[in-house]
Amino acid sequence: MNDLLAEAGRLLAAARRPVVFTGAGMSAESGVPTFRDAQTGLWQRYDPEQLATPAAFHADPALVWGWYEGRRHGVRRARPNPGHLAVAAIQARLRKTVVITQNVDDLHERGGVGAPVRLHGSLFAPRCSACGHPAPVPGDAPEPPAGPLPPPACARCAAPVRPGVVWFGEELPAQALAAAVEAASRCDLLLTVGTSALVHPAAEIPLVATRLGAPVVQVNPVPTPLDTVCAVNLRGPAGEVLPSLVRAAWPG
Ligand code: BV8
Ligand code: ZN
Numbered sequence: 001m002n003d004l005l006a007e008a009g010r011l012l013a014a015a016r017r018p019v020v021f022t023g024a025g026m027s028a029e030s031g032v033p034t035f036r037d038a039q040t041g042l043w044q045r046y047d048p049e050q051l052a053t054p055a056a057f058h059a060d061p062a063l064v065w066g067w068y069e070g071r072r073h074g075v076r077r078a079r080p081n082p083g084h085l086a087v088a089a090i091q092a093r094l095r096k097t098v099v100i101t102q103n104v105d106d107l108h109e110r111g112g113v114g115a116p117v118r119l120h121g122s123l124f125a126p127r128c129s130a131c132g133h134p135a136p137v138p139g140d141a142p143e144p145p146a147g148p149l150p151p152p153a154c155a156r157c158a159a160p161v162r163p164g165v166v167w168f169g170e171e172l173p174a175q176a177l178a179a180a181v182e183a184a185s186r187c188d189l190l191l192t193v194g195t196s197a198l199v200h201p202a203a204e205i206p207l208v209a210t211r212l213g214a215p216v217v218q219v220n221p222v223p224t225p226l227d228t229v230c231a232v233n234l235r236g237p238a239g240e241v242l243p244s245l246v247r248a249a250w251p252g
Contacts, residue, residue, distance in 0.1 A: 004233070004234055005248045006248055007231075007232050008232040008234055008245055008248065008249075009245060009247075009249040011189055011215055012090070012245060012248075013250060014188075014189075015187075016094065016096060016188055017096045017097075017187050017188050018090065018094055018097050018187055018190070019097070019098050019099075019100060019183050019189070019190045019209065020099045020100070020191045021100045021101075021191065021192045021193070021205055022087070022100070022102065022103060022195065023103065023193070023194045023195025023196065024194060024195070025220060026084065026101070026107070026108075026194040027075075027078070027081070027103055028194065029081040029082075029239035030078040030080060030107055031077075032074060032075055032105055032107070035048050042147045043070070046067070049168055051063070051067050052165070052168055053169055054167050055169075057162055057167070060148070061160045062150045063147075063148045064162075065149055065150065065160075065161075065162075066148040066149035068163040068165070069145050069149055071123060072137075073140065075105040075106065076140055079107075080110050081238070081239040082239045083194075083241075083242040084107050084108060084112075084113070085112065086242035086243045087099060087108065087113055087193075088111050089246050090191075090246060098179075098187070099113050099117065100119065100205060101117070102120050102195060102199065102202045104118075104120055104121055104123045106123070117179045117183065118173075118176055119172050119177065119180060120165055120172070121163075121164045121173070122164050123163060123165065125137075125164030126152075126162065126163055127162060128156065128157060129151075129160050130154065131154060131156055131157045133154055133155065133157070135152060135155070135161040138152065172202070177201065184206070184208035184209045184214075185209070185212050187214050189216075189217065190205075190206050190210075190214055190216045190217070191217050192206050192218050192220075193218075193219040193238050194220060194238050195220070195224070195226075196224055197224045197226045203225070206229065206230075215230075215232075216229055216230040216231060217231060217233075217245075218230040218232070218233050218234065219241045219245075220235070221235060221236055
């Protein structure tokens, strides 16, 4: 690995406008399950891709709201891992770094990253499912919900409040997507971390960078569709590889 790490470190040290593009694997070592991890407990019988849809929420708001509240509860108990801290170290050293995340947790912010571009929203931005009015993040119950939990009612129109995430079949926030495409088309390096690169249109972002000649460095323990386009493929967990990459780029 160390030849690859040295090459990736050289590319990072030479970059002035890097993009760091992250997926669920970024938070795996913080104990936040990735989308493809087996669901636990009650949620075992549900496929996340079925639950993360407008139809599921319309059919059973309490089931979907309970699932998201359980995930939010898990994120509150999680801590940023050394991978999150390494991304913040890159942004601190290279001020023009843009972090683009598919994740809906807040671990990048809590790990010191300023204003990540959020392609799929956030667990911490609930809003009314009818009028869009922002709703308060519920107080933290001592225990996670063990199952379905009726969503709160909108303070303005009394319709059910929904999680502030992008569901399958929903468009990505236009401003975030435009900012991500803009950053990827101007970057001089794209570091993709912990994404299976299967969910579109987010999965196109690294391809925008390659089409415009920027090298892509990937961090993932397993192969992904991005293997064929990346300049350096670092096979390993983000929490170990990213701190080593920062050290390789800026020794001492
Ligand atoms: C849209 C928020 C249209 C919700 C999420 C067929 C072909 C192409 C596209 C489609 C298709 N059929 C349907 C579609 C569209 C669909 C899609 O892409 N489906 C996929 C499954 C094929 N996309 C959509 O619906 C999008 N919207 O297309 O709208 C439209 C157009 C006009 C008008 C109206 C509508 C919306 C997609 C957004 C869905 N929301 N999240 C929530 O979180 O509940 S996506 C969700 O899944 C996550 O946010 C994440 O983005 C994605 C999972 O991807 P990853 O982040 O990569 O996570 P994953 O678990 O998959 O992989 C983890 C990776 O980490 C693995 O590679 C693993 O090896 C690695 N890893 C593990 N441990 C570590 C690690 N890496 C590093 N370190 C470790 N320690
Ligand atoms: Zn409302």
